[in-house]
Every structure is written in structure tokens, then in C-alpha cells.
Amino acid sequence: MFLGITAALLILFIIGMSNSSTSSPHVKEVTQIKTAPKKNSRTIGIKKSEEKERKAREKAADQKQFHQVLAIGDSVMLDIAPNLEKAYKQITIDGKVGRQMNEAVSIAPQYKSFNQSDAAVIIELGTNGYFTEDTLKAFIQNFSKAHIFLVNTRVPRSWENDVNAVIQRVADQDQNVTLVDWHSAATGQPSYFQSDGVHLQKKKGSDTLTQLITASIKKKGMCQRHHKKTSRMLVFFLCRQKAGPYRYR
Known part of the structure; x- marks a missing residue:
């Protein structure tokens, strides 16, 4: 009888120990560690560093860009419009076949909301005829607070040199005007143009002019951001370079 009770108690004790081991908090903790990585100090430090770098890149990219962009031009502007929209x-684009500068002067007041320091205004005119320095100044006066990117012209017409001379003088006189030197980039590049020598091929011509404009805008944004922290001499050499081959303002 005594031996039977002892054996029964021994069996119950063994069963109890087995259940206790199965539900052990220690075993459960080990299982959780296997399914989730340890959050040691090195891992946390790396993640924080990566997050900080990501935010810094996003902030820098935002500061290099203007918050609103306006583009006014003629049929050449229509050629590059899809690229600019990408x-x-x-961006707001107002391009029209045959447009001349005097017409642009009349529509400029419609876009007075772009006369802000965070706005970039792209002007591409001169394909269809000559305009005076006073006419161009009257136009850009509508955007005196904005940053203007003035694209010169490459057109096989008698007024090409005169138009580009006017654009050059105005760009030299106004620190808020950046010359985008399309003429230098496109000279000697017949593959950029259609058979008329005026309108752009969809790939080579349109892509090249778009890249020239966007690079100029990006550079201007960077220079504006660093202007207060950079010496005047360094700003001159880094930020006064024209958006074209080997040209300086």
C-alpha cells in the first residue's frame, strides 16, 4: 500500500515538472529572441544615423528646388513642355505658336501670383522676332521678386544676334536674372532641330534644352541657400557661371 502511494506521488511529481518546463518563462523568452532581432546599442545607433541622413537628404533636395515654377514661351516652349512637366x-506652362515678346508683356499680369521669392520663372522668347531691351525689362518687371531664367535663342533668322544681345545685357544688369545659354549649346548641333532649323527634335533637342534649364534652376537654388554662408568671391566663381558652355556673367 505504502509503495503504491509513493509510486503514485512520484508519477505526479514527474508530470508536474514536465508541465512546468513547457511553460517556463525562460523558454518563452528564447523563442521571442529568435523571431525578433536584438535591439542592441549598435543596431539602434545605425538606424538612427540612417534616418538622420535620409531626412537631411530630403531637406537638402527640397531646398535646392523652387516651390513653384512658371514657364512662358513660344513654340519651342511647347516642344519642351512634356519634359518640364516631368x-x-x-509648374504652369504658357506656350503659344508664333508668340512674340510684346504679347508676353500683355499676359504677364495674369501670373502675378508667381512674383514670389520662392518662384522660378522660365522665359523662352525670341524665336519669332526682335524685341527691345525696354520691352524685355517691362516683362520681367512683373516678376521682380522671383528668380528669372532667361533662355536665349538659336534660330536661323536675321534677328538672332540682336535678340541674344538684348537678353545678354538684361541678364548682366539684373542679379535675379540667370541666362540659360541655349544658343551656345545648340550651335553646330543640327541633330537637335527639325528640318526647319527652329523646332526641336523630341529627344536630342528637347532633352538637351530641358536639362540646361533644370540644371540652371537647381544651381541657382543651391547658391541661394548657401549665399549667406559663403564668401562673395566664392559665390562669384561658383554661382555666377552661365548655364551654358564656358560662359560667365
Whole structure:
């Protein structure tokens, strides 16, 4: 009888120990560690560093861009419009076949909301005829607070040199005007143009002019951001370079 009770108690004790081991908090903790990586100090430090770098890149990219972009031009502007729309989400494009500068002067007041320091205004005119320095100044006066990117012209017409001379003088006189030197980039590049020598091929011509404009805008944004932290001499050499081959303002 005594031996039977002892054996029964021994069996119950063994069963109890087995259940206790199965539900052990220690075993459960080991299982959780296997399914989730340890959050040691080195891992946390790396993640924080990566997150900080990501935020810094996003902030820098935002500061290099203007928050609103306006583009006014003629049929050449229409050629590059699809590219500009891909480059800038916040862009308004007003291009028209045959447009001349005097017409642009009349429509400029419609876009007075772009006369802000965070706006980039792209002007591409001169394909269809000559305009005076006073006419161009009257036009850009509508955007005196904005940053203007003035594209010169490459057109096989008698007024080409005179138009580009006017654009050059105005760009030299106004620190808020950046010359985009399309003429230098396109000279000697017949593959950029259609058979008329004026309108652009969809790939080579349109892509090249778009890249010239976007690079100029990006550079201007960077220079504006660093202007207060950079010496005047360094700003001159880094930020006064024209958006074209080997040209300086």
C-alpha cells in the first residue's frame, strides 16, 4: 500500500515538472529572441544615423528646388513642355505658336501670383522676332521678386544676334536674372532641330534644352541657400557661371 502511494506521488511529481518546463518563462523568452532581432546599442545607433541622413537628404533636395515654377514661351516652349512637366510637379506652362515678346508683356499680369521669392520663372522668347531691351525689362518687371531664367535663342533668322544681345545685357544688369545659354549649346548641333532649323527634335533637342534649364534652376537654388554662408568671391566663381558652355556673367 505504502509503495503504491509513493509510486503514485512520484508519477505526479514527474508530470508536474514536465508541465512546468513547457511553460517556463525562460523558454518563452528564447523563442521571442529568435523571431525578433536584438535591439542592441549598435543596431539602434545605425538606424538612427540612417534616418538622420535620409531626412537631411530630403531637406537638402527640397531646398535646392523652387516651390513653384512658371514657364512662358513660344513654340519651342511647347516642344519642351512634356519634359518640364516631368521635371517639376508644381509648374504652369504658357506656350503659344508664333508668340512674340510684346504679347508676353500683355499676359504677364495674369501670373502675378508667381512674383514670389520662392518662384522660378522660365522665359523662352525670341524665336519669332526682335524685341527691345525696354520691352524685355517691362516683362520681367512683373516678376521682380522671383528668380528669372532667361533662355536665349538659336534660330536661323536675321534677328538672332540682336535678340541674344538684348537678353545678354538684361541678364548682366539684373542679379535675379540667370541666362540659360541655349544658343551656345545648340550651335553646330543640327541633330537637335527639325528640318526647319527652329523646332526641336523630341529627344536630342528637347532633352538637351530641358536639362540646361533644370540644371540652371537647381544651381541657382543651391547658391541661394548657401549665399549667406559663403564668401562673395566664392559665390562669384561658383554661382555666377552661365548655364551654358564656358560662359560667365
